Amino acid sequence: MTSPGFRVMLKMHIHSGMEEEFEKVWRSVGAAVTDHPANLGHWLMRSTSEEGVYYISSDWVDEQRFREFEESWEHGEHRALLHPYRESATISTMHVVGHLLKSGEEVG
Template identity: 40%
Template sequence: MLLRIDVVEGGEAEFEELWRAHAKHVHTLPDNHGQQLLRSRGERGRYVVLTDWTDEPTFRAFERSEEQQAYLRRLWPLRADGEMRLLEPMDEMTPAVSAATQSLEDR
């Protein structure tokens, strides 16, 4: 899932703090496989959240949960605009093992 969030001017620090606190809860959910908060360079207040879920039904159930609804009630006053897109995994390539890491593994 990709979520673009445009934050009202001056609300960036509050948004980042709110997201990080909520992300700690999301991280404990078994159907969440990771998330990232990214900030757009050159576009003040524009963020992208990438989050990976087991499947769409588990993501939708999370969206309806009381914890998520409470988070959204706090987020909405900070949000100027945004959009959500569900993405379908097509392929994945894991990072290459660095020479330093490989050297340590060979010991």
């Protein structure tokens, strides 16, 4: 397994009472991300300390391929379907500089 080169992390505040429906829609439209050949994985996480806060993480082979996806119509459709649930959101992007396996062995 090789280390992903680029990671995107979204922090989303979901309108109160819409959390369950948001999770369903995220699952139903996820292929827009995971079917992209440069995508290495896509995760939805719910905060245990902040009500209505979710984190969405995705790994990409590199920043350029993520940026191409970000400007695509597939991404636009994906965003449009999730937008009604969103109260606010922030995005962080980062280059992965290390990846340790359970045994402590570094990959990549």
